[in-house]
Amino acid sequence: MSPIRIGGIEKFSIVDFPNKMASVVFMQGCPWKCPFCHNVQLQDVNAETNIVWHKFIDFLNTRKGILDAVVFSGGEPLVQKGLIDAIKDVKALRFEVGLHTGGYRPEFFSEVIEFVDWVGFDIKAPLEEDRYKIVTGGVGDVEKVKESLNILIESGKSFECRTTCDPRFLDIEDLYKIADTLKGLGVKEYYLQKYRKVESDVNASEEKSLSLVENDELNQYLSDCFEVFDVRK
Ligand code: SF4
Known part of the structure; x- marks a missing residue:
């Protein structure tokens, strides 16, 4: 039986796991409703899917020595309890595992x-x-996010934090505030991501997002806060 429900697969990616050639598994299901979500079709965990896990494992078997890693993305991968078994399947083939959450x-x-x-x-x-309630469509619990971030920091695992700069919900002061919080927690690697317009957005928000990610003063501040900082456009 398939351990997880999958909404999509990207067989080759060089942007989802730093310095690794990875396959990306887009897992079905996300309890949040971010207004800037580009994967709305993945939100319903019960939606019809036709991707079979063991076929993906067959594919991975043919890509040993070509692929380095598998990234579990979403959706929100933590929705499905079968995630751990799926990760173990991937590890048994000696691929590294990334997680977007x-x-x-x-x-x-x-x-x-x-x-x-x-x-x-x-x-x-x-x-x-x-x-957090506003940017997650009224459902996100910031206390849980903070708890997860602490678990991540204390785990000693390699990680990055990143923020999508949707100017409908964030301004420059918010980005300074986020940076100060993350720096205080000991986060070393941080990225600003340009917002990409969603269909429901009728304003020129994508263009306005550039004014956030291209602000020289902010970028200098973020470079000083973190060992690694960059902008993704
Ligand atoms: S957490 Fe990700 S998948 Fe879930 S609604 Fe937000 S942007 Fe979409």
Whole structure:
């Protein structure tokens, strides 16, 4: 039986796990409703999918020596309990494992983390209750996000934090605030990501996002805060 429900696969990616050639598994299901989500079709964990896990494992078997890693993305991979078995299948083939998460479920994240080699952790807003509620469509619990981030930091695993700069929900002051919080927690690697327009957004928000990610003063500040900082456009 398939351990997980998969909404999509990207067979080759060089941007989802630093310095690795990876396959990306887009897992079905996400409890959040971020207004800038580009994977809305992945939100419903019960949606029809036709990707079979063992066929992906067959594919991985043919890519030994070509691929370095498999990244579990979403959706929110922590939704599905079968994630751990899926990771073990991948590890048995000696691929590294990456995980993209917003950290919504710390109790499960604390079980998963030992099997993971690298984590891309989304910081969607300043770590404050009201702000997180807004950027997650009213459902995100910032206390859980903070708990997950602490688990990640204490795990000693390699990770990055990143923020998508949707100017409808974030301004420059928010980005300074996020940086100060993350620096205070000891985060070493941080990225600003340009927002890409979603269909429901009728304003010129994509263009405005550039004014956030291309702000020289902010970028200098972030470079000083973190050992590694960069902008992704
Ligand atoms: S956490 Fe990711 S997948 Fe879930 S709604 Fe937000 S952007 Fe979409």
